Structures are given as structure tokens and as C-alpha cells.
Amino acid sequence: MAASSDASRRPAAKKANAGPRDLRNQALADVRRQSVLDAARSAFFELGMEKTSMRVIAHRAGYTVGALYSYFASKEEVYAALLGESLERLNARVQQALHRCTGDAERVRGAATAFFDFYRENPRDLDLGFYLFQGMSPRGLTPALNEKLNVRLRDALRPIQDALEAQGLSARQALEEVTALFAHTVGLLVLSHTGRIRMFKQASQDLFGAYLRQLLSRSSRGAKA
Amino acid sequence: MAASSDASRRPAAKKANAGPRDLRNQALADVRRQSVLDAARSAFFELGMEKTSMRVIAHRAGYTVGALYSYFASKEEVYAALLGESLERLNARVQQALHRCTGDAERVRGAATAFFDFYRENPRDLDLGFYLFQGMSPRGLTPALNEKLNVRLRDALRPIQDALEAQGLSARQALEEVTALFAHTVGLLVLSHTGRIRMFKQASQDLFGAYLRQLLSRSSRGAKA
Amino acid sequence: MAASSDASRRPAAKKANAGPRDLRNQALADVRRQSVLDAARSAFFELGMEKTSMRVIAHRAGYTVGALYSYFASKEEVYAALLGESLERLNARVQQALHRCTGDAERVRGAATAFFDFYRENPRDLDLGFYLFQGMSPRGLTPALNEKLNVRLRDALRPIQDALEAQGLSARQALEEVTALFAHTVGLLVLSHTGRIRMFKQASQDLFGAYLRQLLSRSSRGAKA
Amino acid sequence: MAASSDASRRPAAKKANAGPRDLRNQALADVRRQSVLDAARSAFFELGMEKTSMRVIAHRAGYTVGALYSYFASKEEVYAALLGESLERLNARVQQALHRCTGDAERVRGAATAFFDFYRENPRDLDLGFYLFQGMSPRGLTPALNEKLNVRLRDALRPIQDALEAQGLSARQALEEVTALFAHTVGLLVLSHTGRIRMFKQASQDLFGAYLRQLLSRSSRGAKA
DNA sequence: CATGAATGAGAGTTCATTCAT
DNA sequence: GATGAATGAACTCTCATTCAT
Numbered sequence: 001m002a003a004s005s006d007a008s009r010r011p012a013a014k015k016a017n018a019g020p021r022d023l024r025n026q027a028l029a030d031v032r033r034q035s036v037l038d039a040a041r042s043a044f045f046e047l048g049m050e051k052t053s054m055r056v057i058a059h060r061a062g063y064t065v066g067a068l069y070s071y072f073a074s075k076e077e078v079y080a081a082l083l084g085e086s087l088e089r090l091n092a093r094v095q096q097a098l099h100r101c102t103g104d105a106e107r108v109r110g111a112a113t114a115f116f117d118f119y120r121e122n123p124r125d126l127d128l129g130f131y132l133f134q135g136m137s138p139r140g141l142t143p144a145l146n147e148k149l150n151v152r153l154r155d156a157l158r159p160i161q162d163a164l165e166a167q168g169l170s171a172r173q174a175l176e177e178v179t180a181l182f183a184h185t186v187g188l189l190v191l192s193h194t195g196r197i198r199m200f201k202q203a204s205q206d207l208f209g210a211y212l213r214q215l216l217s218r219s220s221r222g223a224k225a
Numbered sequence: 226m227a228a229s230s231d232a233s234r235r236p237a238a239k240k241a242n243a244g245p246r247d248l249r250n251q252a253l254a255d256v257r258r259q260s261v262l263d264a265a266r267s268a269f270f271e272l273g274m275e276k277t278s279m280r281v282i283a284h285r286a287g288y289t290v291g292a293l294y295s296y297f298a299s300k301e302e303v304y305a306a307l308l309g310e311s312l313e314r315l316n317a318r319v320q321q322a323l324h325r326c327t328g329d330a331e332r333v334r335g336a337a338t339a340f341f342d343f344y345r346e347n348p349r350d351l352d353l354g355f356y357l358f359q360g361m362s363p364r365g366l367t368p369a370l371n372e373k374l375n376v377r378l379r380d381a382l383r384p385i386q387d388a389l390e391a392q393g394l395s396a397r398q399a400l401e402e403v404t405a406l407f408a409h410t411v412g413l414l415v416l417s418h419t420g421r422i423r424m425f426k427q428a429s430q431d432l433f434g435a436y437l438r439q440l441l442s443r444s445s446r447g448a449k450a
Numbered sequence: 451m452a453a454s455s456d457a458s459r460r461p462a463a464k465k466a467n468a469g470p471r472d473l474r475n476q477a478l479a480d481v482r483r484q485s486v487l488d489a490a491r492s493a494f495f496e497l498g499m500e501k502t503s504m505r506v507i508a509h510r511a512g513y514t515v516g517a518l519y520s521y522f523a524s525k526e527e528v529y530a531a532l533l534g535e536s537l538e539r540l541n542a543r544v545q546q547a548l549h550r551c552t553g554d555a556e557r558v559r560g561a562a563t564a565f566f567d568f569y570r571e572n573p574r575d576l577d578l579g580f581y582l583f584q585g586m587s588p589r590g591l592t593p594a595l596n597e598k599l600n601v602r603l604r605d606a607l608r609p610i611q612d613a614l615e616a617q618g619l620s621a622r623q624a625l626e627e628v629t630a631l632f633a634h635t636v637g638l639l640v641l642s643h644t645g646r647i648r649m650f651k652q653a654s655q656d657l658f659g660a661y662l663r664q665l666l667s668r669s670s671r672g673a674k675a
Numbered sequence: 676m677a678a679s680s681d682a683s684r685r686p687a688a689k690k691a692n693a694g695p696r697d698l699r700n701q702a703l704a705d706v707r708r709q710s711v712l713d714a715a716r717s718a719f720f721e722l723g724m725e726k727t728s729m730r731v732i733a734h735r736a737g738y739t740v741g742a743l744y745s746y747f748a749s750k751e752e753v754y755a756a757l758l759g760e761s762l763e764r765l766n767a768r769v770q771q772a773l774h775r776c777t778g779d780a781e782r783v784r785g786a787a788t789a790f791f792d793f794y795r796e797n798p799r800d801l802d803l804g805f806y807l808f809q810g811m812s813p814r815g816l817t818p819a820l821n822e823k824l825n826v827r828l829r830d831a832l833r834p835i836q837d838a839l840e841a842q843g844l845s846a847r848q849a850l851e852e853v854t855a856l857f858a859h860t861v862g863l864l865v866l867s868h869t870g871r872i873r874m875f876k877q878a879s880q881d882l883f884g885a886y887l888r889q890l891l892s893r894s895s896r897g898a899k900a
Numbered sequence: 901c902a903t904g905a906a907t908g909a910g911a912g913t914t915c916a917t918t919c920a921t
Numbered sequence: 922g923a924t925g926a927a928t929g930a931a932c933t934c935t936c937a938t939t940c941a942t
Contacts (some may be wrong), residue, residue, distance in 0.1 A: 025904080025942095034903085054933065066935080067906050075933065130419060153421070180432050182404075187412025194355060196375070197404065206406050214439065254922085279916060291918080292923050300916065479901090504937060516939080517902050524935065580869060600871070629872065630859075630882050637862025644805060657855050664889065700921095700925080707926085728919080742927050750912065865920060 033071040036061045037085065040078050045124045054078075079128070080145055086125045087152040093118045094156050105216050107163035112215075115156060116185050116208050122194045126186075129153070157182060167219045177215060184211050233314060258296040261286045262310065270349045280362075304353070305370055311350045312377040318343045319381050330441050332388035340381060341395050341410050341433050348418045351411075353380075382407055392444045409436050486511045487535065490528050495574045529578065530595055536575045537602040543568045544606050557613035562665075565606060566635050566658050573643045577637075579603075605616055607632060616667045627665060634661050659665040678754060707745040711736045712760065715753050720799045729753075754803070755820055762827040763798045768793045769831050780891050782838035787890075791860050791883050798868045801861070804828070832857060842894045852890060859886050 039061035043052045054075055058065045072078045097114035100106045119126045157178050164174035185208065191197035192204040229284045264286035268277045277298055283290045321337035326332045344351045382403050389399035410433065417429040488622035489511035493502045504525055508515045522528045547564035551557045568574045607628050635658065642654040714736035718727045729750055733740045747753045772789035774780045794801045832853050839849040860883065866872035867879040 029905085053931075062908055063905095065933085066908075069934070070905060079399060129421075130415070136231035150421070176435065177430065180409075180436060183416050183432065183924085184409050184431075185412065186415055187408035187410065190355065190411055190415060191408050195379070196354075197408070204408075207401065207408065210401065214443075218439075250922095257922090277915080280914090289924050290916085291925065294917075295922055482901090502936090505933075514903050515937085516904065519938075520901060579871075580865070603871070626882065626885065630886060633862035633866050633872070633879075633882065634855075634859050635862065636865055637858035637860065640805070640861055640865060641858050654858075657851065657858065660851065661855060664893075668889075704926085728910075730910080738926095739928055740912085741931070744913075745926060 030073075036063065036071050037078070037081055041082055041085075044079075044128075046080065048124075048157060049127060080149070083128045083149055085151070086122075086128050087149060087156065090115070090118050090125070090156045091152060094159060098159055104163050104166040105220065108160055108167070108216060108219065109212060111159045111163065112181060112185075112212055113208075115160070116189075119185070119189050120192070120204065123189070126189055126193065164219055169219055177219065181211070181215060184208075253424075254296075261293060261296050262303070262306055266307055266310070267299065269304075269353075270309065270347075273349075274352060298442070305374070308353045308374055309377070310349075311353050311354065312374060312381065313345050315340070315381045316377060319384060323384055329388045329391040330445065333385055333392070334437060334443060335445065336384045337406055337410075337437055338433075340385070341414075344410070344414050345417070345429065348414070351414055351418065389444055394444055402444065406436070406440060409433075473474070478481075479521075486513065486518060486521050487528070487531055489534055491571070494529075494532065494578075498574075499577060530599070532602070533599055534602070535576045536572075536578050537599060537606065540565070540568050540575070540606045541602060544609060548609055554613050554616040555670065558610055558666060558669065559662060561609045561613065562631060562662055563658075565610070566639075569635070569639050570654065573639070576639055576643065619669055620636050627669065631661070632656075633666060704746075709744050711738065711743060712753070712756055716757055716760075719754075719757065719803075723799075724802060734792065755824070758803045758824055759827070761797075761803050762824060762831065765790070765793050765800070765831045766827060769834060773834055778896065779838050781840040783835055783842070783891060783894065784887060786834045786838065787856060787860075788883075789889055790835070791864075794860070794864050795867070797877065798864070801864055801868065839894055844894055856886070856890060860882075 028048045036057065040052070040057045043056050043060050047056065054065055057078065061068070068078075072081065086219065094111050097110045098107060101110035134183055158161050160181065161178040163172045163178055165171060187198070188204040188207055197204055261282065265277070265282045268281050268285050272281065279290055279293055282303065283293050286293075293303075297306065319336050319339045322335045323332060326335035385406065386399045386403040389402055390396060394402065413429040413432055486507065490502070490507045493506050493510050497506065504515055504518055507528065508518050511518075518528075522531065539649065544561050544564045547560045548557060551560035611624045611628040614627055615621060619627065638654040638657055711732065715727070715732045718731050718735050721869040722731065729743055730740055732753065733743050736743070743753075747756065769786050769789045773782060776785035835856065836849045836853040839852055840846060844852065863872070863879040863882055872879055
């Protein structure tokens with residue numbers, strides 16, 4: 001729905017009206033596109049953003065450089081796809097956590113912890129999200145695509161917001177709290193990954209737990225008020 | 226005590242056993258080194274990390290590219306120096322704020338706000354601190370230097386920690402709170418600069434204020450308890 | 451008599467000994483070949499030589515890249531075909547102009563003006579003719595094909611030559627004059643399209659008119675002598 | 676006075692206030708820049724525009740690719756320099772011819788023939804002039820530089836224009852005639868180099884001579900009238 | 901006939917770094 | 922100390938062409 005304004009480029013994925021042969025070809029294409037994406041992810045997770053060139057990706061995927069451009073119109077489209085995937089995994093994780101939670105407070109804790117843990121366990125996924133605002137140029141990350149990605153990020157936080165409202169917080173309060181929680185999470189993780197937080201000999205997990213406790217205490221109080 | 230583990234490299238600054246002539250030369254060298262640093266900072270603040278090449282720095286400083294290597298052994302050493310400077314400015318700002326504060330609670334608020342504002346007003350200084358974990362390679366940021374920089378960062382937070390203790394928090398509590406505060410601050414700023422926080426239609430300053438209020442409420446309660 | 455010296459290559463068009471089914475297929479193929487050509491022309495006229503890649507042509511024609519090679523053995527064969535077409539249009543235009551002319555002088559003027567106007571109004575057709583000597587490599591423009599194209603170009607000039615002879619010029623004189631006229635035309639147009647002629651603040655049409663007047667004055671004098 | 680808007684790029688040539696050492700360095704630099712230019716010219720004359728890449732130029736000049744960019748900011752700057760040189764040679768040739776001519780008619784013939792011969796003998800110089808309007812992009816050929824080159828082209832034609840006026844033609848007539856002459860010249864040469872003129876079994880030189888005779892006849896008549 | 905994936909070479913350009921002078 | 926030329930590897934991206942299916 002977004003991305004390629006240049007119609008002469010191959011699209012990321014086709015859709016309807018396909019015969020059985022088309023379907024097989026399309027499936028094959030998707031597999032290959034995915035394998036490129038896998039190579040890109042592994043390279044990026046291992047080498048980091050700067051060192052991951054199209055050459056490296058191609059080599060890891062077993063392709064020539066030019067072949068990559070059959071699947072992605074630019075390097076940035078690769079990263080956008082990677083981020084898209086990452087956000088899907090994040091959402092899945094959050095949803096999965098919600099299934100195990102019943103009460104509102106528990107839902108807040110469950111979703112928030114899933115969110116935090118996802119990025120704690122996969123630090124590069126955090127980088128992924130931050131690259132896009134730093135170095136990205138026009139092609140590959142259209143405003144539309146950017147918006148789409150933003151929406152998925154917000155989706156991951158939505159359950160927390162809902163649960164807070166369910167606890168009795170006003171819409172405004174819930175929004176404020178979820179934003180603050182997001183910021184706190186990001187801050188802890190960035191510091192943790194940077195190595196800056198070890199400086200205080202503190203585990204980010206403990207700090208997150210403490211913040212969460214305060215949040216829940218506030219929200220339950222808010223419910224009573 | 227810091228920097229160059231490779232003794233054959235040009236040092237960042239010379240020291241002892243110098244005659245008057247050496248001293249004058251040394252002073253000159255320092256001035257010039259500083260002018261390079263100024264050029265680097267201006268370039269980096271203006272163009273960002275990626276676009277700031279040694280060529281650009283040299284040009285802005287009125288030097289040739291090669292000349293830079295008389296003062297800095299690598300590009301990364303330049304950035305390390307830049308970060309060092311940045312941390313000094315941060316400390317100065319915090320100290321300055323403390324001079325205007327009397328009560329403990331006021332000291333917490335004053336120092337924390339100075340800290341927050343410094344990075345809010347100078348987003349690039351934040352980048353500076355985080356670049357080092359992203360793209361930097363071994364040379365230029367030795368563990369020793371890294372430690373030294375960490376210490377200065379910690380120095381900027383120390384007054385807050387002290388004021389919290391003065392309010393009655395235990396050493397352990399104060400450390401936890403200041404770390405959490407630091408994380409919250411960074412999280413808010415990163416999200417704000419990324420544009421990811423506008424998504425929630427929230428101003429980072431308001432959120433910071435709210436967090437600070439909660440912190441002070443906790444710490445005053447802690448004092449009474 | 452023309453084109454493919456390499457018999458294993460796909461021919462530009464098939465001919466003899468075809469059954470009714472072959473005929474229909476052949477007709478279809480010709481239509482499709484033509485549609486590729488249309489796409490190529492539109493792309494080339496719009497984007498120019500450099501920007502018109504096989505990819506672009508294929509996309510505009512609604513084909514895949516590989517499919518183009520069913521109809522044309524190389525990019526250059528496409529251009530050769532394009533040039534061929536262009537020359538046909540040129541001839542048609544000249545012939546059409548002649549229908550409206552009666553006297554010999556009028557025929558000279560009419561044909562020459564048609565020639566000039568054709569290229570003035572369609573600058574890309576001029577480019578087409580000149581690309582072939584500049585960048586083209588062996589394949590695609592065989593000497594035989596080149597000769598064939600030259601003949602069609604000459605055909606477009608022939609009526610002028612004939613009319614000059616009819617006015618009384620010797621065969622040799624007529625040939626000289628028509629060649630000079632051709633050169634003058636091309637020179638004016640090239641300069642005009644380059645923007646180099648605006649430098650003299652002169653319109654190419656005025657200059658063409660002046661040249662034509664002189665030519666007719668010469669030829670009528672030649673007739674009397 | 677034109678070209679490099681990006682001040683961090685090295686200029687084409689420096690000027691004043693130079694010590695003896697600077698002078699020698701500058702001389703050396705000029706020699707080297709010239710040698711790059713020579714390589715570029717030879718490559719271009721031999722291989723044509725399309726096949727002459729920066730790599731080829733570098734290789735012929737005995738440099739690495741990157742080294743070229745010490746002397747020229749882009750490929751197009753190389754071509755602009757080449758064209759500049761070419762126009763200087765053209766002007767020199769025309770001036771030299773004028774020294775040997777006394778009467779006005781003779782001056783017209785001498786200058787015009789020098790112009791014609793220059794491009795006849797060096798066909799690639801003609802290509803050079805036409806490349807710049809075809810494929811050139813923003814960098815390297817600024818409007819200012821383009822104007823400067825245009826002026827030099829015009830300078831080469833000016834003596835002819837002056838001589839025509841001296842023969843008695845009005846300024847307007849002289850301008851028209853010189854423009855037409857220029858067009859005729861270019862047309863003959865383009866056709867000749869393309870091989871399109873051999874088709875008429877005519878030598879471009881004869882045709883040029885004929886045109887010149889007519890021009891002189893017109894201008895002498897114009898003088899009498 | 902048509903597909904579309906893949907090749908492989910090549911394009912222009914940038915970069916941190918080195919080193920003889 | 923400073924120059925500035927030079928390196929050499931790296932970068933993203935484009936292209937005409939091929940070929941198994």
C-alpha cells in the first residue's frame with residue numbers, strides 16, 4: 001500500500017487473480033525474498049547497521065548484488081522490510097502475553113513486560129527502529145510506509161493503554177502513562193545496550209520492575225479516586 | 226591515564242618536562258587542536274554524524290585533511306574528544322543550576338531539569354553520546370577513555386543523587402532513583418528527537434515534569450518514613 | 451536483404467511458406483512487435499536516449515524485459531527499427547507536401563520545407579538518426595541495414611533533387627544543391643536544439659527561409675543560363 | 676569564476692599570493708591536472724563519450740580512480756575542461772589564420788575555413804561541444820561555466836562577423852550570415868562524420884567551398900548595393 | 901512466446917588514512 | 922607541523938543480456 005512510487009520496480013508482493021502456476025512462482029518469489037531478508041537480518045544483527053552493505057547481504061543470501069534489486073528497490077527498502085517484520089514480531093509477543101492475563105492490572109503488567117522483554121532480548125530490533133529516522137533518504141521509506149510502521153508500533157502499546165483505561169484512568173491519563181512507560185522502557189534499554197547503565201551497577205530489569213510497580217500503584221489509586 | 230594504548234600514536238596532549246619554548250609550542254598546539262574541535266562540532270551539529278567527514282572538518286577548520294592527523298589519530302578520536310567536551314558543558318550546566326537552589330527537593334528538581342534541558346536543547350549532544358556504541362570501532366575509544374567519559378557523565382548526575390540522599394533516601398534508593406531518572410530522561414529525548422513521541426501528541430517537557438513530581442513525592446515520602 | 455547476418459538470431463519479421471495458422475500468429479507477432487516499438491518510441495521521445503533502458507521499454511509495453519528479446523535481438527535493433535519508422539514518416543510527410551505543389555520551384559520549396567519542418571517539430575527523430583553513429587556497437591545495425599536506412603533517407607530528398615533538375619540544373623548541380631540543403635537543414639536544427647543558435651538571437655526558421663530563397667534564386671538562374 | 680559551488684572541493688586552479696614553494700607545487704599540480712586532461716582527451720577521442728569512464732581515464736593517466744577527484748569534482752567537470760581547451764584551440768587556430776589574411780573577403784574566407792578545418796580535422800571536438808547539452812547534469816557545468824564556454828565559441832566566429840561588416844554588410848546581415856555559415860558548417864561536418872554525406876558521394880570540403888563562394892558573392896554585392 | 905530471476909560487469913562517487921616532501 | 926596527492930577499498934545502484942522454466 002505504500003513504498004514503490006516507481007512502478008517499473010518490482011512490487012514487494014503480488015496479490016489476486018493468479019493461476020496455479022503464478023501461485024507457485026509467487027510462493028517461490030516470496031521464499032526468496034524472505035531468504036534475502038533473513039540474510040539481511042542476520043548480517044545486521046551481527047555486524048550492525050554501518051557494516052551491513054548490500055554486498056554483504058547479497059553474499060550471505062547467496063546472490064549477486066544486482067539480484068537483490070529484484071526484491072528490494074533500495075537498501076532502505078530492505079531496512080523498512082526488516083523493521084516491518086520486527087514490529088510484527090513485537091505485536092505477536094504482546095498479544096501472546098495478553099492471552100495469559102486476566103485482570104486489568106495483570107494485563108498492564110503482562111503487556112508492558114512483553115514489550116520490554118522483546119527489546120531487551122533483541123537489542124538490534126531497537127536499533128532498527130531508530131535507524132529510520134537517522135539516515136534514511138526518500139526512496140524506500142515513503143511517508144505512507146513510515147506511517148504504517150508507526151501504526152504497528154502504536155498497536156503494540158495499545159493493549160496497555162486499554163488496560164489502563166479499564167482500570168479507571170481517563171483516556172488522557174492512560175495516554176500519558178503509556179507514553180511515559182514507553183519512554184522509560186526505551187531509555188532503560190538504550191542505556192543498557194550502550195553499556196551506560198552498567199555504570200550504575202544496575203540491572204535494567206529491576207528498574208523496569210520498579211517503574212511498573214509505581215505505575216500500577218498510581219493507576220489503581222486513580223481507579224479509586 | 227586515558228586514551229592511547231598505542232604509544233606510537235600522537236597523544237591528545239603532552240605534559241611534563243618542557244622548556245619555555247616547548248610550553249609556548251604546546252599552548253599553540255592546544256589552541257589549534259581546539260580549533261579543529263570547534264570545526265568538528267559545528268560540522269557535526271549542522272550536518273549530523275554521517276555527513277561529517279574528515280574532509281569537511283578539515284575544510285571548516287582551515288586545515289588540510291592530513292593536518293588533522295597531527296591532532297587526532299583517527300576520526301573516532303575526534304568524536305571522543307567532542308563527547309568529552311560535551312560532558313564538560315553538561316556538568317557546567319548542572320553545577321550552575323545548583324547554585325540557584327537551596328532546599329534538597331529544589332536541588333533535585335534543579336539539577337534534574339538542567340540535565341534534561343541540556344539534552345533537550347542540544348539534541349546532537351545526545352547523539353554524540355550514543356554514537357559510540359553504534360558505529361565506533363576499537364581505535365580512538367579505548368576502554369580507559371570510555372571509563373573516563375563515563376565518570377564525567379556520572380558526575381553530572383551525582384548532585385541529584387546526593388540531594389536525594391539528603392532528603393532521606395538510602396544510598397541504594399538514591400542510586401536507583403537517579404538511574405531511573407536518567408533512563409526516563411533519555412527515553413523521552415530519544416523518542417522526542419525521533420519524532421516517535423509526537424505520535425502520542427505529547428510534549429516531552431510535560432512528561433518530564435510529571436515524572437519529576439512523582440519522584441519528588443516518592444522521595445519526600447521516603448524521607449518521612 | 452537486410453538486418454540479421456547472424457542467422458541464429460530472431461529475425462525482425464518472417465515471410466514465406468506459411469499456413470493460415472502461421473499467418474495469424476505472424477500477424478499477432480507483428481502487432482506485438484509494433485506495440486513494443488510504440489512503447490520504445492514514447493519512452494525515447496519522453497526520456498531521451500540515455501534514460502531509456504530495456505526495462506523502461508518493457509514496462510511501458512506491458513512486457514517483461516526478457517520478452518523484448520523475442521522481438522528484438524538487442525537494444526540497438528530496437529533503435530534501428532525506430533529509425534526505420536521515423537524515416538517512413540519523413541517520406542510520407544514529404545510525399546504529402548508534394549501533392550499540394552505544382553510548379554517546379556514550388557515543389558522544391560514544398561519538399562524542402564516539409565523535410566525541415568519534420569525534424570524541427572520532432573527533434574527526437576533527429577537524435578535517432580545520429581545515435582546510430584555515436585554509440586551503437588556492431589550488433590543490431592549491420593551494414594546492410596544501415597544501407598537500407600540510408601536509402602530511405604535519400605528517398606526523402608530525391609523529390610527535391612528531381613525538382614531541381616526539372617528546373618534545369620544538371621544532375622551534378624542538383625545533387626550538390628540537395629546535399630548542401632540537407633547539411634544546412636541539419637546544421638540549423640542541431641544548433642537550434644542544442645540551444646546554441648539562440649545565442650545569436652536568430653530563429654532557425656527565418657534562416658531556413660533565407661537559405662531556401664537563395665537556392666531557388668540560384669536554380670532559376672541556372673535554368674535560364 | 677564558475678564551477679565549484681561546494682567550497683570543500685579543490686579548485687581548478689589557484690592564483691595569487693604564492694611563495695616560491697607554492698608556485699612550484701602549483702606548477703606541479705597543474706602539470707598533473709593537465710596529464711589527467713590529456714588522458715581524458717585521448718580516451719575520449721579514441722573510445723568516444725560513452726565508453727570513456729572515470730576508471731578508463733584514471734588508468735590511462737596512471738592514477739587510481741579516487742585520485743582524479745583531486746583534480747576534478749566530477750566526470751562532467753572533466754568534460755567541461757576538455758571543451759574549454761578545445762575552444763581555446765579553435766580560437767587560436769582562427770586567430771592564426773587571420774594573421775595571414777589582408778583584405779576583408781580574404782579574412783572572411785580565412786577565418787571561416789580555419790573554423791571549418793578545425794572541426795573537420797578533429798571530429799571529436801565537435802562531439803565535445805554537443806555532449807554538454809545532452810547528458811550533462813547539474814554539477815560540473817554550471818550556467819556560469821556554460822555561458823563562459825558559449826562566449827568562447829562566439830569569439831571564434833566574431834572575426835568572420837566583423838569582416839562581413841567591414842565588407843559593407845549591416846550588423847544584422849552580418850549576424851545572419853555568420854549564423855547561417857555556422858549552421859552550414861556544423862551540418863556538413865555532422866553529416867560527414869556520421870557517414871551520411873558519403874551517401875551523396877560528395878566531399879564536405881567541396882560543399883563548404885561552394886557555400887563560401889556564394890556567401891562572398893552575396894557580401895560583395897551587399898557592399899556595392 | 902513469455903516469464904522473471906539472475907548474472908556480471910561497470911557506472912560515478914566518497915572515504916579514512918598514509919606519507920614523502 | 923602541515924601539505925596535498927594518492928591510495929584502495931568501499932559504497933549504492935543500473936544495465937543489457939541470458940536462460941531454465
